[in-house]
Amino acid sequence: MQVVDFEVSNKLMAKYKILTPRTVFVKLEKEAQKAAKNFGFPVFLKIYGKNILHRTEIKGVGEAKDKSELGKMFSEMMKIKGTEGILIQEKVQGKELIIGMKRDAQFGVVIMAGIGGILAELISDFVLRVAPVSENEALKMLAELKGYPYLQGKRDKNPINFKEAAKVIAALSEMGLKEAEIKEITLNPVIVNEKKAVTVDFKLLK
Amino acid sequence: MKNLDKIFNPKSVAIIGASAKEKTVGFGLAGNALLGKDERKIYFVNPGQGDILGNKVFAKITDIQEEIDLAVVAVPAAVVAQVVEECCQKKVGGIIVVSAGFAETGKEGKSRQDDILEKAKIAGIPLVGPNCLGVIRTNNNLNVSFAPSTPEKGNIGFISQSGALLDSVVDNIEDLGLSYAISYGNEADVDLIDFMEWLAEDKDTKVIALYLEAINDGKKFMEVARRITKIKPVIAIKAGKFESVKGVVKSHTGSMAGDYSTYKAVFKQTGIIEADSIEEMFDIAKLLAWQPKCQNSFAVVTNGGGCGVLASDYCKTQGINLAKLSKETIDKISGFAGMNAFWSKSNPVDIIGDASPERYQAAIEAVLGQKNVGGLIVIQAPQIMTNPIGNAKVILEAKRMFPEKPIICFFLGGEKSEESIRHLEENNIPNYGELKRGILAIKSLIK
CATH class of the missing domain: 3.40.50.261 (Succinyl-CoA synthetase domains)
Incomplete structure (x- = not known):
């Protein structure tokens, strides 16, 4: 499987109304500074390359608090092998979900929703459904997570907007059923707060 | 097809x-x-x-x-x-x-x-x-x-x-x-x-x-x-x-x-x-083959306190709810002449080690008669005063009176209860020799 081109991925996300943070793909520091000024600091930097699958392990992800930090990070990241440019991205705050789509040989499109972020693989708290998954079914999936009370904000009084999160899950189900050439999708993290669900990082494979 | x-x-x-x-x-x-x-x-x-x-x-x-x-x-x-x-x-x-x-x-x-x-x-x-x-x-x-x-x-x-x-x-x-x-x-x-x-x-x-x-x-x-x-x-x-x-x-x-x-x-x-x-x-x-499904509200009748506590623990783990006994039910059980005065007065209904079939019958009929009790768990530890065959007969009679409420038995122990268990199961009353096993199964019975 191969990573789907950033442009194509972005268009698909827009087509299925999956909200992403404002992001600009740049190759020059000047462009990076301009974007950051526009979004407001802090901003994220993420390397992009067709053959790069895991950015974190190769220090290809960073957060810049100000102009000078951005400049330093930019030049360091451009040196990483396989890097074609850098994504400058606004920072959204909230709780992290992982939402995915894969194709099962027997059952077809399978949708996954779980607690996301860098701990996703470690805690492995996720629920699967065979598509189609409606918004209603997606709400049930979230309620089945061990981390459901955390998402409800039982402790920190910061509940997520479940309806918005469910919309993303249902949208991924639809995308899986309609876009046959896409074999696998991982949205991680999808940051959800009381207002919205924003897919910060996504990887589509074909 | x-x-x-x-x-x-x-x-x-x-x-x-x-x-x-x-x-x-x-x-x-x-x-x-x-x-x-x-x-x-x-x-x-x-x-x-x-x-x-x-x-x-x-x-x-x-x-x-x-x-x-x-x-x-x-x-x-x-x-x-x-x-x-x-x-x-x-x-x-x-x-x-x-x-x-x-x-x-x-x-x-x-x-x-x-x-x-x-x-x-x-x-x-x-x-x-x-x-x-x-x-x-x-x-x-x-x-x-x-x-x-x-x-x-x-x-x-x-x-x-x-x-x-x-x-x-x-x-x-x-x-x-x-x-x-x-x-x-x-x-x-x-x-x-x-x-x-x-x-x-x-x-x-x-x-x-x-x-x-x-x-x-x-x-x-x-x-x-x-x-x-x-x-x-x-x-x-x-x-x-x-x-x-x-x-x-x-x-x-x-x-x-x-x-x-x-x-x-x-x-x-x-x-x-x-x-x-x-x-x-x-x-x-x-x-599922033998008993009807029911609401999530069970009563436990037992002749052993420890078995009742263990059953409560397993019920809690499996999300099986135990009904609160009504005053009427408590009065009915206390009012039975052969009742041991030290019975638990709560669910699990511990009718004490010297329970006779008649005492089982009084407790079982009282709890099944309580409207919000959906199903019944009967535990029998084989104590020296226990009469397994008598108890099995009481349970079959209760089933005839309350066909819509499932009854699940735990006649524990071995040889002493074998014949009574056969009698129960021949009449489609399931028995489990181990509390955890049976209570895990009961989860599937809830509507």
Whole structure:
């Protein structure tokens, strides 16, 4: 499987109304500074390359608090092998979900929703459904997570907007059923707060 | 839906490859088939045999004058195609190919399988197997399998991808019994879904139990399972849960196993109850076959305080709610002349170690009479003053009075309660010898 081109991925996300943070793909520091000024600091930097699958392990992800930090990070990241440019991205705050789509040989499109972020693989708290998954079914999936009370904000009084999160899950189900050439999708993290669900990082494979 | 009437309701059966040699598949099939000789005509076919168990043997199925509904084929893989061809000429109503050496062995076997499948398809004859143990239906004494024993009549239909596993269940099912035991092997033609649909319509089958390794048509399975679970409960155990054992599954049944977490999702979405072990599957099946479903509000009556506490713990873990006793219920129990004054006054209802059948009766009838008690758990520790038979009779009487409320018994211990447990189970009151096992099963009983 191969990573789907950033442009194509972005268009698909827009087509299925999956909200992403404002992001600009740049190759020059000047462009990076301009974007950051526009979004407001802090901003994220993420390397992009067709053959790069895991950015974190190769220090290809960073957060810049100000102009000078951005400049330093930019030049360091451009040196990483396989890097074609850098994504400058606004920072959204909230709780992290992982939402995915894969194709099962027997059952077809399978949708996954779980607690996301860098701990996703470690805690492995996720629920699967065979598509189609409606918004209603997606709400049930979230309620089945061990981390459901955390998402409800039982402790920190910061509940997520479940309806918005469910919309993303249902949208991924639809995308899986309609876009046959896409074999696998991982949205991680999808940051959800009381207002919205924003897919910060996504990887589509074909 | 395929018509499997000639397979499960045959008026005549031919066992091709029947043998007089003990401890062979052909001998096992012959002996089992003869169990139904009062219900149907049994013919044996084998070109190299004189007589089998005192019965005449035909060289070919086409030598038999009478019509044959069901042909069971147990000959070496290399000659199966020819035998199937003869069955088609004979216009049999169904074929079961027991022989192994087909898709499960690789490419060459797969082409042998495709060959016999094509022959049966052209003739319009349903074909079960190959590479299976055969099928058993208890209510008409049909056993066309080489299983080592025949189960008692019962209400659980068991469908297994594995033949050996079916053997072990059939041999160990004792009083529980089965309505059907079906080994479907490579499912070249008649497949798991066909058998599920058949059992869904069957009057004797109240619960369907499945042993699965892999499913061939996932989408159709989901569609059919969704429909069937609305008619009767389906319980499944999925083997081959881990990546590292998938290779084993493939070589075992010739089909690819999907990801286990996907199967879990499929079971959930289709309403199939998933069991973790064969024991758990039949613990649940027994309960669902014998007792009605109820609201999540149980009463526990026990003659041992410790057993009651342990039961409460397990109920809590499984999300089973214990009802709060009403004042009226407490008064009724306290008002019984033979009650021990130190009874618990709460649920679990501990009626103390010296409980007599009469005391059990007073407590049971009082709690079942309370409207919001959905079901009853009766625990009996075999204490020196205990009368198991008397208690069993009291429970059967209570069941007659409250047929809509499930009763689940835990007559603990061994020998002292054996006879009473048999009495309970013969009357479809399930008993479990271990609290945790039974309470895990009770979870499936909640509406």
